[in-house]
Amino acid sequence: SQKIEQNSEALNIQEGKTATLTCNYTNYSPAYLQWYRQDPGRGPVFLLLIRENEKEKRKERLKVTFDTTLKQSLFHITASQPADSATYLCALNTGFQKLVFGTGTRLLVSP
Amino acid sequence: DTEVTQTPKHLVMGMTNKKSLKCEQHMGHRAMYWYKQKAKKPPELMFVYSYEKLSINESVPSRFSPECPNSSLLNLHLHALQPEDSALYLCASSQPRDRGYYEQYFGPGTRLTVT
Numbered sequence: 617s618q619k620i621e622q623n624s625e626a627l628n629i630q631e632g633k634t635a636t637l638t639c640n641y642t643n644y645s646p647a648y649l650q651w652y653r654q655d656p657g658r659g660p661v662f663l664l665l666i667r668e669n670e671k672e673k674r675k676e677r678l679k680v681t682f683d684t685t686l687k688q689s690l691f692h693i694t695a696s697q698p699a700d701s702a703t704y705l706c707a708l709n710t711g712f713q714k715l716v717f718g719t720g721t722r723l724l725v726s727p
Numbered sequence: 728d729t730e731v732t733q734t735p736k737h738l739v740m741g742m743t744n745k746k747s748l749k750c751e752q753h754m755g756h757r758a759m760y761w762y763k764q765k766a767k768k769p770p771e772l773m774f775v776y777s778y779e780k781l782s783i784n785e786s787v788p789s790r791f792s793p794e795c796p797n798s799s800l801l802n803l804h805l806h807a808l809q810p811e812d813s814a815l816y817l818c819a820s821s822q823p824r825d826r827g828y829y830e831q832y833f834g835p836g837t838r839l840t841v842t
Contacts, residue, residue, distance in 0.1 A: 648829060659731075659833030660770065660818050705769055713758060715763060715831060717769035 618643040620708060621727070624632040628724045635696050637721045638666040639706030640668035649682050649689050654703045655685075663704075664691075696725045730796030731834035733818050739840045742808060748837045750801040760803040760831065761793060762817040770817055776801060777823075808841045815839075 620641045629635050639649070647668050652660035665680045666673045666689070673680045679692040693700050706718040731744075731752045731823055740746050750759065758777045762770035776795040792804040801818055812820035819831040 630819060657815070657836070657838070659819070659836050660831075662830040662832065665830055709829065712773045713777060714772060716772070718771055 618710075618716075620706065620716060622704075622706060622718045623721040624719065626722040626724055627704075628726065629696055631697060631725055631727050635693040635723055635725070637691040637704050637706075637723065639691065639718050640676075641687050641708060641718075644687075644708050644710060645684075646710060648709040649680075650698070650707045650709070650715070651678075651680055651689075651691050652707060653703045654686075654705060656703075658714070660705055693723075698725050698727055701725050710727055731818055731820055731832050733816075733834035733837050735837060736835070737795060737838045737840075739842060740805065740808065741791045741842055742810070744808075745804070745806045747805065747838075748803040748816055748818075750803075751799055751835055752820040752832070752834075753799055754820060754822070754832065755798075756832070757798060758821045759822065760808075760819040761791075761801070761803050762819065762833075763816040764817055764836070774803075805830035805839075809816075811842050813839055813841045 622639050624664045650665045651663045654660040665682045666680050668684050677694045681690045701720045701724050705720045708716045710716050734749045760775050761773040764770045772785050773787045774793040779795045790807050794802040815836040817836045818834040821831045
């Protein structure tokens with residue numbers, strides 16, 4: 617069956633450290649992978665998109681890597697802040713219009 | 728304007744009621760989506776409209792009926808729902824690019840409770 621798995625446990629880190637979140641998938645061959653942030657009771661917010669032929673993408677304090685051989689993406693937040701606390705979702709484009717989300721990882725950044 | 732709006736924010740309905748959820752975007756996006764999200768789960772795709780035509784129905788029960796009156800509006804008509812349909816209903820939109828639709832812009836959602 618097709619699966620998109622992220623760290624199931626919440627990730628607790630201290631302010632200023634780098635948070636690294638993992639997204640692993642099986643039985644997909646996505647051309648694109650995306651990361652979204654979701655706060656409680658709110659809709660997801662798009663953060664970054666990376667293509668299959670891109671190894672790495674950066675945006676301000678965010679960095680995404682995409683390894684199609686390992687079927688894995690890593691999402692890094694450097695110099696993390698308490699305001700970065702949220703649930704982070706990876707998502708794969710599985711068709712022309714379809715987006716399938718991973719299970720999500722809750723990140724808690726403490727002061 | 729990069730916002731997707733949804734009304735109402737909260738909705739409580741009985742199993743025999745008929746209600747509608749509304750979604751609006753003014754970004755000129757040509758694809759609009761309905762997702763259902765249960766607590767501590769990821770959003771699950773329900774319907775996709777592309778250029779105002781229904782292009783994807785993820786085997787959603789007929790008690791959910793989508794409608795796209797124009798390129799800016801998306802409705803979800805609800806009838807004879809079950810308590811297990813209680814969830815956060817999210818609307819999203821996106822713009823077609825070279826080989827597909829990519830980043831999606833989500834509304835804040837409608838929290839639906841079926842009693």
